[in-house]
Amino acid sequence: MARLHVLPVPPQRALAWSVGRWGGVLGVVALIVALLVTPRVALLTLWHIAVPLLPASFFINPALWRGVCPLSTVNAWGNHLGTPRELPERTAWRLGVAGLVLFHLLVPARHLAFNTDGTALAGVIVALALVALAAGAGFSSRSAFCNALCPVLPIERLYGQAPIVDVNRGRCASCTVCTPRACIDLADRKAMRQLLGPSRRHTDWLHTPFGLFAGSLPGFIVAYSVLPDGAPGQWATVYATTLGASLASYWSVRVLIDALAIPPLRATLALGAVSGVLYYWVSAPLISAALGLPGLAVSVIRGASSLLIALWVLRAVREDLRAAITASA
Template sequence: MLISVLTISMALVESALLLFAPELGLRLFWGLLIPVAPLLLFLAPGLWRQICPLGSVALLPRDLGWTAASARIPTEREGSILRWVGLAALLALPPLRPWFIDKSGLATFLVVLVFSGLAFFLGTRFVGRGAFCNGLCPVHFVEMIYGQFSRPLRLPVRCGSCDSCTTACVDVHEGRALDRGQDIYRHAAWGLPGFVIGWFLIPQDLGTFPLPALYGPTLGGFLASFLVFAGLDRVLGPSSRRGLVRAAALLALGAYYWFQVPRLACLWTNHLCLG
């Protein structure tokens, strides 16, 4: 409960900055919190799951005793639907950032508010983290892909006791959670490097109709990357799948910081960023 109070309090402070001091709020959110997240997911996904504000919101109904009496574990079909929606959100939202989300404290706040509302609602209807944290949350896919390199913690660090809310729990099976999941995780991993590279190739001049410029590089990159790894999988066989997923994860992480570090240097030193 204490962790939830602390993380939600910090989220409320950041939300206030986004609304009332947007320049500072945007700089902290997009220039510090988000860039640090992939590295934290890679090095210590268990720590991430303890401090993630949305995770705290998802568990808030349980902590406050507001979970419905009929709350249950998501069925396999429900879990699959939630994960597909989460993957769709992961592919749909980041390309919109250069258009207006990155530039507007209100827009960033509304995105966070919507997902906070979804996390809270699902926390009242389903047991534990199974519906939001292990389903609908877009970050879940990145967490699964990067978290495969960590050592297993062997305990549900935030849940108190395990209620088996999902078959691929990062808390219990940190280093092996991806192996216990569905094909959707592997396919997302294969497409992630191209998606990341494509995002950084979005042109600054979006034109009068920006959607092709936003989604062309990202979704095109995702598809190209997926096809490359799918082809390698077909040639090398199922025994290579774990290695291919790990290679895709490392390529995506390396590409992200290759492009992101110079941007962050420009942002925090107030230098003119070219390109």
């Protein structure tokens, strides 16, 4: 595939990103070893320190994580193992839907195994890395995994639709436009508009896979938070709870959006904000208890995250107003 030099990354920044990428790879190798050798510490560090920082980083700019994510690095390494070809649009759509399904399978599975079983979690990380590698061997750049199948991508898109700070993309120094629409690294804050396409002008966007995901996320977050960790045999209860709450959330959001005629890009912004606040609201007591923090920590986590998300909303609204004023001038 011919390389199109779109917005090249300056060499000094490319070096910094390269250091970050190697740090990410070494970090995940250390995590896998720790999950096998000292699972209690590894699980605590991952689920109660590292993972809760990710949504905040997406609100700041999803490029921060995407630039160093070890699965993304493995996905790019795969390009050297095969003869990558362009990802057909239909396949990209199917992989994107599979990524949403993976999200709804893997996150509730934390309650069944991954929150408490280090070996099971290490196994699934290795399996995902192999899938990312194979996706890179089959399809150009990071089109098939990072921009389609990755189960974290929908969250990156929802929380990353209006980044608080500008960040140079950390990968693809020479972009091949492997993902013509809605690549977060390439389109930055235009990615959400590109993702919704013409449906962003009417309520059709709610019927798209991303619309289904965004509408169901608030209910999913609440359902996940009320479920206790249990044995794998409790899978029916866990999935019935998260799926039931997701459906209830989706239908409630749909009714509200229809009733109030909320424009799509306002609705995605509101859903991102509500989901982010909910996530930190329900996670704060769990993080505080797991790390043995004083009671004040719950208020600090909730307050700091709400402030960050309020800033995110304000900035997005301000930029929309600026764009509207420029367009009408």
